[in-house]
Amino acid sequence: MKKYLATVSVTALISVAPFAMAASSTDLTVTGTITPSACLPTLSGNGVVDYGKISAKDLNQDTNTKLEDRTVTLSVKCDATTKFALKGIDNRIGSSDLKSMFGLGKINGTQNIGRFLVSMMSAVADGVAAQPIKSKDGQTGWHGHLFWMPGDYASVAARDDFSQPISVQDLTLELALQTYIYRADGLDLTNEVKIDGSATLEMKYL
Template identity: 55%
Template sequence: MKTRLTTLAASLLLLNSAATFAASTVDLTVKGLIVPSACTPSLSGGGVIDHGKISAKDLNPDKNTVIGNNTLSMAVNCDAPIQFALHSIDNRAASGSSIRYGLGFINETQVLGGYILTFANPVAEGGVVVQPIASGDQGNTWYREKFWDPGLYMSVAAMDDDTQPLAVKDLSLDLEVQTIINRADGLDLSNEVTIDGSATLEVKYL
């Protein structure tokens, strides 16, 4: 009898140990999708907008100053028609906002200003006019939008359906860039200030 009880106790101990071990595990899943096509984005002018030298006296003291409205030609060329999005990363995000890309700081504390991107006149291969759409949840849902805020996914859709991206082989568009300097009465402009905007625009396959 004693032997049976000892055996039963040992079995219960093993079961409890197994249950404890199982509760201390977690699953790891690695997943993804390799697509056969690749897309290459490009910008006219090497993607550089140079405003040159601007006199501090030409800046509005009590309101923002628009120092330039520029347009770059942007193209995305793919091996075959595919759904894709363009994702923006503000490399000066600390001096930017939810709607403006940053231009850096003065004295590490004063926000110099920002710039706004607009996705305009998109055309797919064959001259097909398409509409710009955006996603704020990494491509799960889409809506009609032309302003390319930092972090947004931008794509194009058929003119009669703004809920999903269109598979496109070649896309061309005008990337409009409006550069703004904050009101001058809050900035230290006693020395030269570098306008230092930088963003990375990358292709995301959907």
Template identity: 50%
Template sequence: MKKYFAALTTTALISAAPFALAASSTDLTVTGLITPVACTPTFNGGGDIDLGRISSGDLNQDQNTLVGSHPLTLTVNCSAAVTFSINPIDNNPGTTIGDWFGLGLTDDGKKLGFFYPEILRATADASAADPIESNDRGTTWAKADSAQPGYWLSVANTGDTNPIEAQVVTMDFKVDTYIARADGLDLTNEVNIDGSATFEIVY
């Protein structure tokens, strides 16, 4: 309460002073765009990859072990042609090895492994397209060969790197899943593989 009244008193004294005081200010601007177009992303099979039960005895002791390689198709259907980006989000941040998507942690807090979605091909309205990526939220673009957290994805005309409008976009992936080298993991008990990613549409 003392600080509150001191502030009011100071304001009153400044207002009553017979001097012209320069005011310092800064502006806050809110901008944006509401688009009438809506896009819906879906993975075939619901986006579920089941690796089944993996024996710890089959894991490499001194290097990562590939435990699964699965095809997966992402289809984005829009109500009209529009330029959009796909933002892949790792739902287990901080659990991955390298730049990919994490599989969670072991009971003793060690990183279990990662999954890597390699892009095999892309289409835009049934025509071949080049997958492109941006690590600066769409300011600049380059050719893409995989999906990874922090990199927006889009499609361009073949041989180009500028995003194009499309109503239906598909991306075919090969999702490789790796378990970290076993000599650094506590595998005395069963360990759940918990990989999860969200692919968000950005207009």
């Protein structure tokens, strides 16, 4: 009985379809906002954190090796007070075993070298202490957080309200980096290996 009813229903729909009224047009809407101000992000040391040469013998064989913590300063200067966010993009995606950290590249295209964590510290917006915040889509769900993970949109908020970014003209933010090399017994270290971490901070106007 159930099979019969299903067949009848399909037949009825097919027979009615030619008589249905179809829309003769549809709309395509293109939206956006052109902002009169622009912002320029820069990193101290041209954004390069160089650990120099590390002997393979100094790496831990069966645990990750933590390198010396480093800090770089992120500065954003805008033509006028502007509400913005920066998206963290991992240019070595797939080479970190944790989604919360950025990768350091691969050996022979197969062995992950390591990862690094970025923490947002000491934010100062137009001379006033501010709170680092982040969002997954750059629009909703803003909340106070120190860890800047790949794909996160980062901005700053007032210290008494973490729910939304504030407009800023001059921002400085310390980025603390914690870098780890994976256990040496899982890496091919017969030749020199280049630590090749790379991330892009992409500006988005809100």
